Amino acid sequence: MVLWAGSAGAQGFTDSDAGILRWLDKLTGETADIELVLGQEAVSGRLSIRLDACRYPADNPASDAQAHLTIRDAGVEAPVFEGWMVASSPALSALDHPRYDVWVLRCAYPEAAAPADPATSEGAGE
Secondary structure (H helix, E strand, C coil): CCCCCCHHHHCCEEEECEEEEEEEECCCCCEEEEEEECCCEEEECCEEEEEEEEEEECCCCCCCCEEEEEEEECCCCCCCEEEEEECCCCCCCCCCCCCEEEEEEEECCCHHHCCCCCCCCCCCCC
16 A cells, blocks of 8 residues: 655645746747636647636745646647646656646635735834
8 A cells, every 4th residue: 555645745735826837839939828716728739729628826825836737739639738837856757748848836815814024114213
């Protein structure tokens, strides 16, 4: 019997309602960043990309997003990719396509969960 002790069990994840992906056409060099809400589908080249889920570590929203994607090619009946992609390890579960590449950049998270900007010292010295 095999027990999985993956990162999802090791730390708490927060579900997001949107995610940001990057798309690359390896033939032309064209790239685009795509922001999708859950269930939304975008068409880039011959691919249609649907975001099924996006989650990020609750204690560090800017790190290690995970997105579940369904990617279809216009010329193929079955999805060319269906599963989880991890932002920090794109090769772990990658789209295997001769022309296109898609990877996860991050999930959208509320401003309150965003990493804080360095404090400014307005009015200092007065």
